[in-house]
Structure formats: C-alpha cells, structure tokens
Amino acid sequence: MTIALRKQLELRSARHETSFGPFKLLHALPWLILAAAMRVIAFGGGPAALPATIISDLSVLLAFFATAQRSIEAAGGQSSLGALTMGEQFKLSFAIFWRITLLMIAVSIGTEAIGYAALSRHLMAGLDGMAFDQFTHVGRFWSALIATLVLLIIVHADRNDGQIALFAAIAEFARRGLWLGAAVIALGVVNIALFYGQELVRSAIWNFWQTSLASQFTKNLIYFVFIFSFAMLRLWITLTILTFGLKQSHIRGDHI
Numbered sequence: 001m002t003i004a005l006r007k008q009l010e011l012r013s014a015r016h017e018t019s020f021g022p023f024k025l026l027h028a029l030p031w032l033i034l035a036a037a038m039r040v041i042a043f044g045g046g047p048a049a050l051p052a053t054i055i056s057d058l059s060v061l062l063a064f065f066a067t068a069q070r071s072i073e074a075a076g077g078q079s080s081l082g083a084l085t086m087g088e089q090f091k092l093s094f095a096i097f098w099r100i101t102l103l104m105i106a107v108s109i110g111t112e113a114i115g116y117a118a119l120s121r122h123l124m125a126g127l128d129g130m131a132f133d134q135f136t137h138v139g140r141f142w143s144a145l146i147a148t149l150v151l152l153i154i155v156h157a158d159r160n161d162g163q164i165a166l167f168a169a170i171a172e173f174a175r176r177g178l179w180l181g182a183a184v185i186a187l188g189v190v191n192i193a194l195f196y197g198q199e200l201v202r203s204a205i206w207n208f209w210q211t212s213l214a215s216q217f218t219k220n221l222i223y224f225v226f227i228f229s230f231a232m233l234r235l236w237i238t239l240t241i242l243t244f245g246l247k248q249s250h251i252r253g254d255h256i
Contacts, residue, residue, distance in 0.1 A: 027070065028063035032131060032231045035059035039132070054097070057127040061093040063235060064130060064150060071239035095164040096153050100127060100146060103166065130238060131231045133195055140195065141188035147238050148173060148184055151246065176249040183245030190237055198230050 038056035042049045065084075084092070104126050112120035122139040129143030130150070152169035173180055205226055209219055 027066040028232055028235055029228060031059040031063035031066065032228055032235075035063065035128075035131065036227065036231075039128070057101075058090075058093050058097055060127055060131045061096060061150070062089060063231075064147070064239075065089060065093070065154075067232075067235040067239050068151065068154065068243075071236065071243050092154075092157065092162075092164070096150055097127070099153070099164065099166040100150065103149075104146070129191075131235050133198060133230075133234075134191070137188075137192055137195075140191035141184065144184045144187035144191060144238070147187070148180055148242055151239075151242050152180075155246070176246070179245045179249035179252070180242075183241050186245075187238060187241045190241065191234070194230065194234055194237075201226060201230075 035056045038052040038059065041052035042056060104124050108120040108123045111117075111123060119136065119138060122135045123142055125134060125139060126143050126146035127150075128134075129139055130147045134140045134143050149166070149169050152172050153164060153166060156165050156168045156172065157163055205223060208214075208222070212219065
C-alpha cells in the first residue's frame with residue numbers, strides 16, 4: 001500500500017472525476033453472494049460447516065474492502081485499496097481474519113465464563129454481522145465494534161508497509177475513543193433500525209410468496225434483491241459512519 005489511508009480520510013476537496021452512484025455498490029456484490037452461499041452450507045452443519053464459515057467471513061472482509069474504497073472516494077479522498085492485487089487482498093483478508101477471530105474467541109469465552117453462554121455464541125458472528133443481520137442487539141453493537149477495528153487495522157497497515165497489528169488498532173481506538181466510540185454507538189443503533197426494517201420487508205415478501213401468482217423465478221429474484229440490497233446497504237452505512245468518525249477524529253485532534 002502506497003497511500004496512507006489516514007491522509008485519505010482528512011477533509012479535502014472532492015475530485016471532479018469521482019462519481020458515486022448506485023453501481024458503485026455492486027463491487028461488493030460477488031463477495032456477498034459467495035458469503036451468503038457459504039452461510040447456507042454452514043447453517044447445515046456437518047464437516048463442511050467450519051470451512052464454509054471461514055470462507056464466508058473472508059468474503060465479507062473482501063466486500064468490506066471494496067466498499068471501503070468507494071466510501072473513501074465518495075468522501076473526496078483517494079484509496080490505495082484499489083491498487084492491491086487479488087492476491088494481496090486475500091493475504092490482507094486472511095491476516096485480519098485470524099486476528100479478529102482470536103479476539104472473538106477470547107471475548108466469547110470470557111462472556112460464557114460470566115454466565116452468558118447463549119450470547120457468547122452470537123459474538124462469534126462479529127465479522128458476518130458487518131454485512132448480514134446479527135442475532136441480538138448486543139451482537140449488532142459488537143459487529144459495529146469489529147468493523148471499526150477492521151478499518152483501523154487497514155489504516156495501520158497502510159501507514160506501516162502492510163504490517164497487520166490488532167493491538168495497535170485497539171490502542172488507536174482507545175486514543176480516538178470520543179469520535180470512534182460515538183460512531184460505534186451510532187452504527188449499533190442504525191443496525192437495530194435496519195433489523196426492524198429488514199423484518200418488515202421480509203414479512204411483506206413472505207406474504208407475497210404465499211399469495212402472488214407470479215412465477216417462481218420472479219419470487220426468487222425478489223428475494224435475491226431483498227437479501228443483497230440489505231447486505232450492501234449495511235456495508236455502505238457502516239463504512240460511511242466509520243469513515244466520518246475517523247475523519248473527524250483526525251481533523252479535530254480527538255485523543256483521550
């Protein structure tokens with residue numbers, strides 16, 4: 001990575017050649033489709049569940065990178081993420097994946113140790129919850145925190161020749177806790193609102209499936225659009241809120 005994301009996130013004039021439109025969201029779609037397919041396999045259980053979960057989380061991370069690049073560009077900055085080769089993206093994704101997974105395991109074990117076994121299992125869906133709906137409101141705030149740490153890891157790697165450092169990201173979050181903490185809270189609230197909105201739409205689609213005379217292809221297409229529209233919307237809102245919080249932190253010198 002050659003351009004520091006920290007500088008890219010500073011306030012600057014928007015470039016005329018940068019345009020943001022609906023098609024910019026589609027860059028994450030292939031990875032979300034793969035993630036959704038792997039989630040179906042993982043929910044089925046059996047020996048394929050674990051590798052399917054790993055592939056799903058890696059796919060969500062790759063979708064996160066694609067959305068992060070567009071989010072930064074939409075804010076008037078330039079992103080070095082687009083300069084990475086596919087191999088470099090996979091390498092970066094895997095390096096972040098296993099560090100965040102160890103963090104989720106540690107927090108999950110700690111949560112179970114204090115008597116919240118049911119909640120601890122949901123905390124393992126922190127990466128998945130960056131694009132797909134979580135199982136609990138606590139999990140939705142947890143996914144917001146995980147997304148923040150992923151973004152900070154990327155920022156640190158960009159400033160330090162690709163070095164991936166989870167603890168440095170945690171320290172950065174602590175130093176910039178005012179704006180980033182507010183961003184996590186805001187994102188958690190938005191995730192809860194998206195959950196209720198998604199449930200309303202899901203109910204409407206279910207009623208449509210039961211009563212409509214439309215073809216099966218049309219019904220499947222509507223459900224496909226529903227699932228991935230919310231996934232892309234969730235990713236875009238996540239990066240918009242976090243990018244804004246990080247930018248404001250740099251501009252206003254937010255250190256605690």
